[in-house]
Amino acid sequence: MNLSERIRSDLEARILSGEWKPGHPIPAEHALMATYGCARMTVNKALAGMAAAGLVTRRRRAGTVVAAPVAERAVLEIVDFAAESEKLGLPYAHTILARGVVAGEAGAMLAVTTLHERAREPLALEERRISLASVPQAAEERFLDVPPGTWLLRHVAWTEAEHVIGARVADAALAHRLGIARGDACLTLDRRTWQAGDLITAVRLTYPADRHSFTGRFVTGEGR
CATH class of the missing domain: 1.10.10.10 (Winged helix-like DNA-binding domain superfamily/Winged helix DNA-binding domain)
Known part of the structure; x- marks a missing residue:
């Protein structure tokens, strides 16, 4: 230790x-x-x-x-795809599909699109924006060794998170990336995290609906 x-x-x-x-x-x-x-x-x-x-x-x-x-906070766990795959004993890989700086709600933001794969099967498409005001070191990071989400968890502490679960129908481009049929249902998770009120990152994760589900279990004050 x-x-x-x-x-x-x-x-x-x-x-x-x-x-x-x-x-x-x-x-x-x-x-x-x-x-x-x-x-x-x-x-x-x-x-x-x-x-x-x-x-x-x-x-x-x-x-x-x-x-x-x-x-008590009742928030979804922020999943590290690489660490989760390792626990399951399955090979993990990620591919950076696009990377560039764009204007956003927190000024200049690094936009990164990542495809996550587990056991050579597409797991999720990640469309992320990182505030360069809050995380300036991200400007030089290429995310070759670890995906953006894992990199952020290792380098930046967050104090507040917001999750919104939704759904979308796969268009031709999304279907191609996720290895599903056009028109198939997908689950989406939109997440934003802040540190002391300053936005760190905003991300949309899109999952094939037949390969993923969200589970939450909460305990009331009386039940604890």
């Missing part, structure tokens, strides 16, 4: 044990640096991982606090 993993493990233990309740402030980065005798990058990596896992919320100028339980 490296030092970043140790810091994360120590902090998570206090959250998962119930010692630190939702809203409890996490020690400031400079305090953690002093405690563990490490660089800011090491501390930031630990906190970013916890934020991506939904355990803490990072707020600009307000510090980091313990997040509300996932069941």
Whole structure:
């Protein structure tokens, strides 16, 4: 276990044990640096991982606090296609179909279209825009080793997410990319994420309806 993993493990233990309740402030980065005798990058990596896992919320100028339980926030999990495929023991691959800078709701945005495949079968078409104001390092990233979604999960912590589930009928271009027939039904997931109020990314994921389903299970306050 490296030092970043140790810091994360120590902090998570206090959250998962119930010692630190939702809203409890996490020690400031400079305090953690002093405690563990490490660089800011090491501390930031630990906190970013916890934020991506939904355990803490990072707020600009307000510090980091313990997040509300996932069941209370009732949001869909942000799936890492590569990691999910690895857990299933299936080969994964992605292809960048288009990449360029466009004007969007957050100013200049990097637009990337990606085809995800699992076991050599099209899994989903991803149409993503990344705010270059929030994530300037994305401008030079080609996403050859990992797809855009996985890259963002590793590099940028989000504090708020919005999901909208929908449906569409495959036109000729979409049918060709997903390996289905024109007119077949597809499921769509439109997602936007923010960090402290600033848009990070907006993405539409389109799945062949016969290869995917969305499942959610939520517990009321009385049922916990």
